[in-house]
Amino acid sequence: MAGPLQDWRQHKRPFAAIVSAPIFWLVLFFLVPMGIVWLYSFGQNVGPAAIEITGTLDNYKRATEWLYLSIFLKSLAVAALVTFICLIVGFPVAMAITFATEKWRPWLLLAIMLPFWTNLLIRTYALMMLMGQNGYANKGLGAMWDGASWLRTLVGLQPLEAWTPVQLLYNNFAVVLGLVYVHLPFMVLPLYSALDRLDKSLIEASLDLGAGHFRTLMKIVVPLAGSGIAAGVMITLIPALGAYLTPDLMGGTDSQMIANVIERQFKRANDWPFGAALSFLLIYAMFALVALQSLRGSRAKVGAH
């Protein structure tokens, strides 16, 4: 049992020794840079390399124009779709790990975590290689097409036309698939830790009392693992919303997300104040998601009492 917290006033010297370095770092290299971005979002370009903070709201007005608003909404929709797919794919995986034998469970977890530790860029590149015009995904589809064509000749129909490779990369489909590929471990790990904490005898009781597996899942497992599901959703949704690399490398001209627009303001368009405003809108959106989550959490707690 950990003892009660010490009051800082009674231990001023150790407190000062411990607190000063991390607080100093956090203020100087996190809060100050963030503060400068926030100030810049109210500024305007006055010269090629000069920005004046005039308190103008023009950057925010421009950010709410339909062109940018639609990209924002599209990013949100893509992130939501990715999160949903990760949940559908990840839930049975988390279930399988939870109910695996003692010997297998840690290894299965490790198998999920290893790609998560592998470099994001390398994983994206690997997927691009697979999905390229001459990649194995296309070859697999081609083989299936040939198989179907052969089956048609068996029943006396005309064979299909020769397979032409399809463009799997550089479109919205590729972005969604790429984001699912990258974010799946984010979803599985919190789901697993929630399912692991669940009292298994409740599932047994439900099955004994005649509920089917699906009904038990919907009425017992999902409500009890609710907090883990919510955590998994947030952990997947937030990075997917701010994703830069996947839409940049795997997307086409129409699949850019909000992070790509922000990057362009800094690297190419050289409109830092507008980029700063977009950044802060993204941060506010993220804050809203976190607030929504904690609201849900506190309501669930109130409901339980």
Added chain:
Amino acid sequence: MALFNRQPIAPLEYTRKLWMRSWLGATLLFLYAPLILLMVFSFNDSKRNVVWKGFTFKYYEKAFANESLVEAMVNSLTIALLATVFSVILGALAGVMLWRFRFPMKSAVEGVMSLPIIVPEICLGVAMLIFFARMDWPTGLPWPLNLSAITIAHITFCFPFVAMVVRSRMASFNREQEEAAKDLGASEWQTFRDILLPHMRPGLIAGALLSFTLSLDDFVITFFTSGPDTITFPVKVYSMVRFSVTPEVNAASTILIILTIVLTAVALKLQGVKGIAETH
């Protein structure tokens, strides 16, 4: 085989059901197939990367002969090492601070501490770009000082992770040990070194491995803080992928994947497979 000769499946043995196993297998295939293909094709004796033409180490030789690629790799490892050392120190202090003391505005400090973790990478990258431009951070310094901006940015997003890990590790610490040490005449510093630090060690190791991988992995934040002569490995690979996909990238990536596997094996050795599973 065990597949045929076995006990009937109990109601809760979901993992033994065929569709569950297939689902798990398919997911793992989805996660691993691209990486395995990438590694296999780094040994392929063909420029076009699609048809197997025979085994070769040619592209590894090319990758090692590519000076800018090697330099990027050295930069990445240097940054990761420096960032890990600083993050572990700062993170340990922050973790102890949150675990041990009651002080005004504690929840605000906690909230701010978790912000670098949840703020989108692109926003942190932008903030670092503006900050270093505004500060007129010196560029063109001799190596490794020219990596300072990137290292600082990496420490900012790594040390809160260490703080979280250390704090949760300290929750299992028995305060009476500390009191006993003090009763027996140990000073504040001696108590910290001989009592607290040994208990903290697994948390520090986990935090260090986490920082190292996070730093080595980071592309977006580095992309905004790196200059023309401070290229890191992910930034270099990005430009190579952007302009041309060559087997050299496969070779370089394979080296990094193997490094990740080695690091994981080190973690396994130090903490055991259960320990790793629990830290996440």
